[in-house]
Amino acid sequence: MPPIISVSNLTKSYASGTPALNDVSLDIEQGEILALLGPNGAGKTTLISIICGLVTSTSGKVTVGGQDIVTDFRAARRMIGLVPQDIALEPFETVIRTTRLSRGLFGEPRDDAYIEKVLRSLSLWDKRNSPTRELSGGMKRRVLIAKALSHGPRVLFLDEPSAGVDVELRREMWQLVRDLRAQGVTIILTTHYIEEAEEMADRIAIINKGRILLVQDKADLMRKLGRKQLRLDLQKPLEIVPRSLIQYGLKRSQDGRALIYDYDTQAERTGITRLIADLAAEGIAVRDLDSSQSSLEQVFLELVDEDSA
């Protein structure tokens, strides 16, 4: 299946200086949840704004469902729903009318059955005749999603869905997004919360200073991160690792006072018991042990740090 969104060699320079996007290429597959993860100022909003046709790129190309976002703007834009970060709703308008109006803005004919389906799926049907100002914060966010879905888009963009949202509402949003994917909607969310990317995404794209540093299946990423490190502090410094221990792939700390052993937490055997026995057989005495697990947060920070160095 061709990608639903294809971004090639996209660059954006605002008048003010350094490029906000620098040669970004990215394919987004139909039906996936892609999290665009990056620190503030990384270029996330600029990227989605260009894909949604709100900002023009300096160079590069974007297609949505095969339609060019510049030359076939209307056709491309119709396939997109955008849920903005800020809650901006007509306070006196009712839920159902504001949702219908959004659909009308796309030039779509009125379709009450579809609007009912959208509002029901967001648990807003009972509130359809309430003015939006009377709704709770969580419901207001759902109305924004209803408006974004009103014209039946194939792709939904969520810009920082958890910004300023309490934990309970955040969980509710996450469930909602999963339900939408189950209905076949492709979802792209921008976030600077690592937890959010970890919880929701099928794939994670890490962006920093206008460049994509990594795009990877979350499961693969987590499998890699499933590795743990065991640090063995030695009684006496070691000049070289004995040949008999080569199979463990041990790394020696710079001062030779510690050995680092990488192991896979998912593996049936970690090899630790055998390693300790083999060290003892070589007469290497261990003073202390410490294990640590790399997390998405560490990988993210390392990548971003390296990139800034």
Ligand code: ADP
């Ligand atoms: P993010 O959404 O990841 O926080 P942005 O896309 O908002 O990042 O910003 C990327 C860079 O572009 C930042 O350096 C920001 O200051 C700059 N930028 C964003 N919007 C504008 C604008 N309208 N005019 C000038 N510079 C901008």
